[in-house]
């Protein structure tokens with residue numbers, strides 16, 4: 001593919017930014033593939049929900065954000081964390097419940113947070129992110145700092161009352177928040193075509209007076225373009241908006257899910273035809289040397305290897321550390 005036929009966003013982004021986007025997607029993929037194996041050893045406390053297959057959505061959105069912007073995430077939050085800049089080692093320590101984890105081993109996979117990069121937290125409460133991100137957007141508006149926040153939710157999460165309330169309040173107060181719905185087709189084992197009454201997640205936005213777009217969530221460039229517009233709208237005082245990103249999850253709902261609601265062939269087809277990393281490669285052909293992308297994947301794998309080895313060997317929280325930071329001190 002030549003420069004002239006590359007997606008508009010590929011020309012908008014510098015080579016360094018394109019490489020960074022691929023680096024974040026490759027880190028997510030390697031991190032999740034490795035966790036799939038590590039979980040089988042029984043050494044990871046609690047549940048994990050893997051994000052592999054959805055990389056282009058988190059990275060396409062977060063490449064438009066600064067550290068001072070906030071995101072709220074879901075139970076499937078590792079990809080959002082990595083896309084927003086969380087340290088992989090700090091995350092791996094956290095998932096293994098170690099004292100040097102990003103939340104000192106007390107959050108685990110579903111509660112990783114790092115305010116230093118604007119990550120408000122993964123969230124075990126489905127529909128938990130929209131109220132939090134709306135609150136962060138209210139803070140940004142009040143401070144007048146041009147900050148924007150993003151709420152990630154799934155198609156299942158889109159049915160929650162918390163989401164409706166947050167969208168309504170965001171419109172009423174004209175807040176700089178982007179509601180991103182990752183429609184991977186399932187909430188646990190229930191198809192979105194069953195559980196979303198209107199069958200149209202983005203279509204609900206109109207009922208709240210919100211502009212909305214639907215994008216191919218496996219195409220980094222499609223997501224990047226949509227998020228660029230939505231973030232610019234919020235930053236310039238234009239208010240909230242909605243993005244529905246259609247994507248696919250490669251693994252089960254949680255690690256341990258027997259995946260009985262889809263066939264092996266369907267999962268193979270998803271991996272073959274809807275791989276965000278392969279799609280990215282096809283779109284930057286002629287712009288970027290594929291060997292550079294191979295190298296990025298090797299480096300990501302090495303970083304993940306090291307993080308697992310270190311996390312396994314690291315110390316657990318001591319009993320006195322367990323009671324610190326549990327409640328806010330006023």
Ligand SMILES: Cc1ncc(C[n+]2csc(CCOP(=O)(O)OP(=O)(O)O)c2C)c(N)n1
Pocket residue numbers: 074075076124125126127153154155156157158184186187188253
């Ligand atoms: C308030 C609440 N209700 C139900 C659950 C149980 N639960 C956990 S994940 C999930 C499905 C979420 O589906 P979706 O929002 O589509 O996200 P996905 O898992 O597909 O990423 C449900 C119902 C929960 N954690 N919180």
